[in-house]
Amino acid sequence: MKTILETKELCKYYGSDENLVKAVDHVNLKIMQGEFVSIVGKSGSGKSTLLHLLGGLDNPTSGEVWVDGKNIADFSKEQLAVTRRRQIGFVFQAFNLVSSLNVWENVVLPVGLDGKKVDEGFVKDILRTLGLEKKEKNLPNTLSGGQQQRTAIARAIAAKPSIVLADEPTGNLDTGTGDEVIALLKLSAKKYGQTLVVITHNEDIAQMADRTIVIEDGKIVM
Amino acid sequence: MTTIKNLAISRLRFNKSRTILTAIAIMLTTTLLMGVGTSAEGILNINRQQALFNGNTHAMFKSLTQEQVKKLQNHKDVESIEINELFATVEYGKMNGFLVFHDVVKEGIYHGVGNLIEGHEAQKMDEICGPKSFFERIGVEPVIGNKIHISFRPGGKGRIETREFTICGILSENDVPGFDVSDTRIAYGASVSEALANAYIPDKERSYNTNIRVVGENRLNCDEIEKVINETAADVGCDKVNIILNREYLIMQTEMGTETKAVVAGISLIIILFSGLVIYSIYYVSVITDVQEIGKLKALGASDRQIKRLFLTEGFRISFFAVPFGLVFGYLIPYFALPVIFKEAMKVNTVADEVDRLHMFSAPVLALVVAAVFVTVYLSLIRPMKMAAKVSPVEAIRYQESSRRRKMRKGNKNVNVFRLSAANLVQNRRRTLVTMLTMGFSCVLFMSLAGTMNSMSTLDMARRNIKEGDFRLTLDYACNDKEYPENNLDQLSMRNLFSDAFVESILQIDGVQGVEREGGVLIGSDFSNELFEDGGRISLSWFEREDVKEYEDGMKAGKIDYDSMVSGNGVILTTVFYEMYGMLPGTVIPVTVYDGDRQFTMDVRIDAVSPVGGDHLLLLPREVYERLNLQYDSTVDLYISIDQNKYEEVKDALTEIADAEAYFRLYSMDEEMAMGRMSVSLIKYPMYLVLALVAVIGFMNLVNTMITSVITRKRELGVLQAVGLSESQLTKMLVGEGAIFTAGTLAASVTIGNLFGYLVFLKAKSTGFMSISRYHYPVVETIGLTVALILGQIAITYFIRHRIRKESLIDTIRCSE
Incomplete structure (x- = not known):
C-alpha cells in the first residue's frame, strides 16, 4: 500500500522566547492509502494544528508535508487550492457551511470551483446515504446541528477526494448522532477507498480506527 | 455609564x-x-x-422725460437722483465712443468708477471731462487744459458736428482688461456740460437715464425695496421694461429676501x-x-x-x-x-x-x-x-442575516464563482439595496448637476455672436439713419460690399476653408406699433429647416410648421416684447421690403415667437426669402471657417480687411470664448469641487459595504478557500460582487440621474441661469464616473484581498469561532 500523507520533522511554533508555544514539534508521520487514523490528545495538545498542516490550511514553521508523493511547500497558492479541492475533503467541528447557499450547492461547491460538471447521480447517492435527500433546497440555518454536519461531510466527499480530514466531526453533536456521523464517514471511506484522518476526544470513535495517534505537547507519543 | x-x-x-x-x-x-x-x-x-x-444706486429708470425727472425729484420715497443723458456718439474711425451729460439732482449716489480724480466737471460749452483712456484713444494726451477736436452726432442720429473742447477733468476708470479683446468691444465715454446738451437737444426730445435711491434701505428687505421702486416708477409713469434694478447691491445691502x-x-x-x-x-x-x-x-x-x-x-x-x-x-x-x-x-x-x-x-x-x-x-x-x-x-x-425571511433557496445544480457572488448579494438583499441606493443617489446628484454644468457651455455663449465657423465678418449697418442714409442697410447693400469677388478674396487667404453668407433686408410697415412708428424699419432674415429645433427650444408662443410657413409667408419673431408690440402669433403684417433703391410690399404672418438672439427681428423660411428675388446682394454676415493651425495668420489677415472698411466689424472665436470662459468658470469650478466631495462620500459608502461584507464573511471566505477556492477565484468573486454594485449604481445614475439632470437643466433654462440654452449630454462626466466607479471598485477589491492574504487560512476560518 502506498503512503498518501507524510510529514518530515514538521514543526509549528507560535510566539517567541518565553512565550514560545510548540503546537507541533518535530512530527514524523506516515499514513497509508485507505487507512482510518484517529488522532487523540488533550485540549491544546496540537491535534487541530497538525490536521490543518496536513491539509495545507496552515504554513509550518519548519519541516515538510508530502501529499501523494509531493511536497506541498513546492506548490504555488493556486496549485495548493487545486489540491485541496481535488484531493482533500475537510470536515470542521463548526460545520462551516456557506450560509447563502442551499444544501445541494454547499455539497457541490468544491466540484463547481474545479470547473467540473457535477456528477448528479453520485451527489444524490451521497445525500441519500446521509439522509439529506429531502433537504437539498434548504439553507443551512434551517438545519439541525446533525444535519449541518452531515452536509459538511457530504461536501467533503462529493469531489471524491483521496483524503478526508475531519476535526472533531462529532464534537457538536449528541452521542447518537455522533456515532451515526462516524459510521457514515467510515462507510464512505470504505466505499470510495478514501483515507480518513479524524481528530476526536471520543474513546469509542478512536477505537473504531485502524490506528490511533496520541499527541502531547505537539509531539507524537504513541 | x-x-x-x-x-x-x-x-x-x-x-x-x-x-x-x-x-x-x-x-x-x-x-x-x-x-x-x-x-x-x-x-x-x-x-x-x-x-x-460699483456704487450704491438702487435702480435706474431709463428714458425719462424732464417732466418725469421733476416728478421724481418731489417723490416722497426718493432719496437721491442722478441723471445721465446720452448726448452724442463719437465719430472717430471705429471707436465705440459716446458723450454724456451727467448731473446730480439730489445728492447721495456714488460710483466705483467715473469719479472725478482731477480738475472739475464740465461746466462750459467747450469743456469735457473723461477718463484718460478716452482722450488717449483719440490721440490726445490726457492732461487738463489740453485741447481736443471731437466729431460727434447729437443723439446718435443728427448731423455730424466737430467742436474743439478743453479737457477740464479726469475721471477714474477700470484698468484695461487683462485679455486681448478687440477695440470695438470697448466703450469709451466722456461727459460734457449741460449748456452743450441744451444747445443741441430740444427740451421735448430730452431723455434721461435716471439713477435713484429710495428711502428705507436700512429697514426694508430686498423684496420690499423692489416694491417701493416699482411703485415709484408707476407714480412717475415709467414703464416696467425701463426699470433696471441694481440687484447685486440690493441683495447684498438689504436683508435677504425670502426667495434667497x-x-x-x-x-x-x-x-x-x-x-x-x-x-x-x-x-x-x-x-x-x-x-x-x-x-x-x-x-x-x-x-x-x-x-x-x-x-x-x-x-x-x-x-x-x-x-x-x-x-x-x-x-x-x-x-x-x-x-x-x-x-x-x-x-x-x-x-x-x-x-x-x-x-x-x-x-x-x-x-x-x-x-x-x-x-x-x-x-x-x-x-x-x-x-x-x-x-x-x-x-x-x-x-444569520435574513434568517426569518428565507428558509429555502432554489439554487443551481452547478455552482460557479459568479453564482457564489450573486447568492451572497441576494441573501443580503437589503444591505445590497441600501448600498446601491445611497451610491446611486450620490451619482444621481452628480449626474444631475453635471448635465446643467455641461450645458453652461462657453461654446454656446460664443456661438451667440458667431453662429458658425471661426470668424464673423459683419456689416455695421443702421436701419433708420435719417441724416446719413448711406449708413442704412438698403443703401449699403447697393454698394455690394460682400461681392463674390470679395468673398473669393477671403477664400484665397491661406487657411480659410469656407465662407457662409447670411442675409438681411430692411422692412417697414404701416402696422401700428413702436417699431414701425415714424417710418421705423427693422431687419428681416431667414432660417432653415434644420434650425427649427433650435427655435422650438426657445419658443415662447406659437408653433413652427416649416411647410405651412413656406406656403403662408410665416415668420418667427425673435423678441420677448411681442405682446408690447402687439405682434402675437397669427397676426398678419403688411410690410414694405427695402431692396436697395427698389421697394415692394408683401404680407407676413407671425407664426412663432422665439427669442433666441440674433440681429434680426423677423425670420422667414429660406425658400421664401429666396423667392423675394432681391435685386441687390443682401449679405450682412460672413461666417468664415478655417484651418485651426493657421488661426493667428487668418485673424491678422481678416483684421486688416475689417480695418480697411468702415462698415466692417470682425468677431473672432478666441475673444468670444475668452469672454464666455470667464462667466462659466466662476460657477463651474466651485460646483465641480462640491461634486467631487459628493462623489467621495458616496464612494466611502461602497468601501464600507464591501469591507463589512468581507469582514463579516471572513470565516466563510476561509471555508471557501479550504474547500478549494483559489486566490484568483476569490478575486473574481469579489470583483463580481463589486461589479454588481457598480452596475446597479451606474444604471441608477444614467437613468434617474440623467432624467433629473434634464429637469434641473430645464429649470435653469427657464430661470435664465448662466444663459443656458442648449442641453449638452454630460459625456465626459458619464465616462469619468464609470471609469472612477470601476477603478475604485477594483482598488477596493485588491485592498481587501491583500488584507485577507496577510492572514493564514486557518486564522481566517477560526476568526469567529
Missing part, C-alpha cells in the same frame, strides 16, 4: 476599518457643509465688496439629507453585522436603552474626532481655492476690480455646520439604534 463608554471605545478600536470609514464619511460631510458655507460667505463677501464698489433664504436652506437640506443617508447606511450595515455581538450584550443584561446609548456614544465619539478635521478642511479648501478662482475671473472680467482681502470666516456658519452634522449623525442613528435595541438575545446568538 462608564461601562457603556468603555465598551463603545473598545468597540471603536476593535472595528477599526468601520470606525475609520465612518470618521471619513462624517469628516467629508462636515467638509462639504463647511466648504459650502465658507464659499457662500466668501462669494457674498466678494459680491458685497463688488456691489459697494429658501434657496440657501434648500441646498443645505439636500446636503444634510444626502450625508445623512450615507451615515445611516454605514450604521445600518454595522447593526446588521453586529447583531450577534448585540445579542451577547443583551444576554449579559444590557437594557434596550443601554444598547441605544452604546451606538449613540460610538457615533458621537467618532464625530468629536472627525468634525474638527472637517471644519478645518472645509474652511481651508475655499480659503485657498476661491481667491485663485476670483483672480482668474478678474483676468478676463471687464468690470471686476481689485478686491480687498476676502472675509470668509463666519462664526454662525461654523456653529450651524457643527450643529447640522451632530443632528445629522443623531438622525441617521435613530433607526439603526432602534433596530439594535429590538434584537432579542436568543435570536441574536443564532442570528
Whole structure:
C-alpha cells in the first residue's frame, strides 16, 4: 500500500522566547492509502494544528508535508487550492457551511470551483446515504446541528477526494448522532477507498480506527 | 455609564476599518457643509465688496422725460437722483465712443468708477471731462487744459458736428482688461456740460437715464425695496421694461429676501439629507453585522436603552474626532481655492476690480455646520439604534442575516464563482439595496448637476455672436439713419460690399476653408406699433429647416410648421416684447421690403415667437426669402471657417480687411470664448469641487459595504478557500460582487440621474441661469464616473484581498469561532 500523507520533522511554533508555544514539534508521520487514523490528545495538545498542516490550511514553521508523493511547500497558492479541492475533503467541528447557499450547492461547491460538471447521480447517492435527500433546497440555518454536519461531510466527499480530514466531526453533536456521523464517514471511506484522518476526544470513535495517534505537547507519543 | 463608554471605545478600536470609514464619511460631510458655507460667505463677501464698489444706486429708470425727472425729484420715497443723458456718439474711425451729460439732482449716489480724480466737471460749452483712456484713444494726451477736436452726432442720429473742447477733468476708470479683446468691444465715454446738451437737444426730445435711491434701505428687505421702486416708477409713469434694478447691491445691502433664504436652506437640506443617508447606511450595515455581538450584550443584561446609548456614544465619539478635521478642511479648501478662482475671473472680467482681502470666516456658519452634522449623525442613528435595541438575545446568538425571511433557496445544480457572488448579494438583499441606493443617489446628484454644468457651455455663449465657423465678418449697418442714409442697410447693400469677388478674396487667404453668407433686408410697415412708428424699419432674415429645433427650444408662443410657413409667408419673431408690440402669433403684417433703391410690399404672418438672439427681428423660411428675388446682394454676415493651425495668420489677415472698411466689424472665436470662459468658470469650478466631495462620500459608502461584507464573511471566505477556492477565484468573486454594485449604481445614475439632470437643466433654462440654452449630454462626466466607479471598485477589491492574504487560512476560518 502506498503512503498518501507524510510529514518530515514538521514543526509549528507560535510566539517567541518565553512565550514560545510548540503546537507541533518535530512530527514524523506516515499514513497509508485507505487507512482510518484517529488522532487523540488533550485540549491544546496540537491535534487541530497538525490536521490543518496536513491539509495545507496552515504554513509550518519548519519541516515538510508530502501529499501523494509531493511536497506541498513546492506548490504555488493556486496549485495548493487545486489540491485541496481535488484531493482533500475537510470536515470542521463548526460545520462551516456557506450560509447563502442551499444544501445541494454547499455539497457541490468544491466540484463547481474545479470547473467540473457535477456528477448528479453520485451527489444524490451521497445525500441519500446521509439522509439529506429531502433537504437539498434548504439553507443551512434551517438545519439541525446533525444535519449541518452531515452536509459538511457530504461536501467533503462529493469531489471524491483521496483524503478526508475531519476535526472533531462529532464534537457538536449528541452521542447518537455522533456515532451515526462516524459510521457514515467510515462507510464512505470504505466505499470510495478514501483515507480518513479524524481528530476526536471520543474513546469509542478512536477505537473504531485502524490506528490511533496520541499527541502531547505537539509531539507524537504513541 | 462608564461601562457603556468603555465598551463603545473598545468597540471603536476593535472595528477599526468601520470606525475609520465612518470618521471619513462624517469628516467629508462636515467638509462639504463647511466648504459650502465658507464659499457662500466668501462669494457674498466678494459680491458685497463688488456691489459697494460699483456704487450704491438702487435702480435706474431709463428714458425719462424732464417732466418725469421733476416728478421724481418731489417723490416722497426718493432719496437721491442722478441723471445721465446720452448726448452724442463719437465719430472717430471705429471707436465705440459716446458723450454724456451727467448731473446730480439730489445728492447721495456714488460710483466705483467715473469719479472725478482731477480738475472739475464740465461746466462750459467747450469743456469735457473723461477718463484718460478716452482722450488717449483719440490721440490726445490726457492732461487738463489740453485741447481736443471731437466729431460727434447729437443723439446718435443728427448731423455730424466737430467742436474743439478743453479737457477740464479726469475721471477714474477700470484698468484695461487683462485679455486681448478687440477695440470695438470697448466703450469709451466722456461727459460734457449741460449748456452743450441744451444747445443741441430740444427740451421735448430730452431723455434721461435716471439713477435713484429710495428711502428705507436700512429697514426694508430686498423684496420690499423692489416694491417701493416699482411703485415709484408707476407714480412717475415709467414703464416696467425701463426699470433696471441694481440687484447685486440690493441683495447684498438689504436683508435677504425670502426667495434667497429658501434657496440657501434648500441646498443645505439636500446636503444634510444626502450625508445623512450615507451615515445611516454605514450604521445600518454595522447593526446588521453586529447583531450577534448585540445579542451577547443583551444576554449579559444590557437594557434596550443601554444598547441605544452604546451606538449613540460610538457615533458621537467618532464625530468629536472627525468634525474638527472637517471644519478645518472645509474652511481651508475655499480659503485657498476661491481667491485663485476670483483672480482668474478678474483676468478676463471687464468690470471686476481689485478686491480687498476676502472675509470668509463666519462664526454662525461654523456653529450651524457643527450643529447640522451632530443632528445629522443623531438622525441617521435613530433607526439603526432602534433596530439594535429590538434584537432579542436568543435570536441574536443564532442570528444569520435574513434568517426569518428565507428558509429555502432554489439554487443551481452547478455552482460557479459568479453564482457564489450573486447568492451572497441576494441573501443580503437589503444591505445590497441600501448600498446601491445611497451610491446611486450620490451619482444621481452628480449626474444631475453635471448635465446643467455641461450645458453652461462657453461654446454656446460664443456661438451667440458667431453662429458658425471661426470668424464673423459683419456689416455695421443702421436701419433708420435719417441724416446719413448711406449708413442704412438698403443703401449699403447697393454698394455690394460682400461681392463674390470679395468673398473669393477671403477664400484665397491661406487657411480659410469656407465662407457662409447670411442675409438681411430692411422692412417697414404701416402696422401700428413702436417699431414701425415714424417710418421705423427693422431687419428681416431667414432660417432653415434644420434650425427649427433650435427655435422650438426657445419658443415662447406659437408653433413652427416649416411647410405651412413656406406656403403662408410665416415668420418667427425673435423678441420677448411681442405682446408690447402687439405682434402675437397669427397676426398678419403688411410690410414694405427695402431692396436697395427698389421697394415692394408683401404680407407676413407671425407664426412663432422665439427669442433666441440674433440681429434680426423677423425670420422667414429660406425658400421664401429666396423667392423675394432681391435685386441687390443682401449679405450682412460672413461666417468664415478655417484651418485651426493657421488661426493667428487668418485673424491678422481678416483684421486688416475689417480695418480697411468702415462698415466692417470682425468677431473672432478666441475673444468670444475668452469672454464666455470667464462667466462659466466662476460657477463651474466651485460646483465641480462640491461634486467631487459628493462623489467621495458616496464612494466611502461602497468601501464600507464591501469591507463589512468581507469582514463579516471572513470565516466563510476561509471555508471557501479550504474547500478549494483559489486566490484568483476569490478575486473574481469579489470583483463580481463589486461589479454588481457598480452596475446597479451606474444604471441608477444614467437613468434617474440623467432624467433629473434634464429637469434641473430645464429649470435653469427657464430661470435664465448662466444663459443656458442648449442641453449638452454630460459625456465626459458619464465616462469619468464609470471609469472612477470601476477603478475604485477594483482598488477596493485588491485592498481587501491583500488584507485577507496577510492572514493564514486557518486564522481566517477560526476568526469567529
